[in-house]
Amino acid sequence: MTDKPITLKQWQRRALKAEAELESIREVRQFELNMEMKTHRRVSAMQVALNEITLQLSRRYSGRLELRVRALVPKRDHVCVLQNSC
Numbered sequence: 001m002t003d004k005p006i007t008l009k010q011w012q013r014r015a016l017k018a019e020a021e022l023e024s025i026r027e028v029r030q031f032e033l034n035m036e037m038k039t040h041r042r043v044s045a046m047q048v049a050l051n052e053i054t055l056q057l058s059r060r061y062s063g064r065l066e067l068r069v070r071a072l073v074p075k076r077d078h079v080c081v082l083q084n085s086c
Contacts (some may be wrong), residue, residue: 006014
């Protein structure tokens with residue numbers, strides 16, 4: 001192989017290719033960020049709804065609520081749900 005110097009046109013092609021790759025990576029990252037934000041919004045809305053439901057149930061059933069929550073919620077989340085600290 002001979003080591004020929006890179007011409008101006010080759011540099012320009014490489015630069016354009018690199019810019020195109022960078023732009024496609026930015027688009028993918030932006031899409032992923034949008035999906036992640038959408039997921040966080042849904043989870044937050046569900047947490048608010050669960051907290052409101054839990055509050056209403058606790059007012060209505062007071063002591064019996066804890067038994068019902070323990071039956072529905074996985075063990076690791078009991079404290080979180082019962083203390084509204086999710």
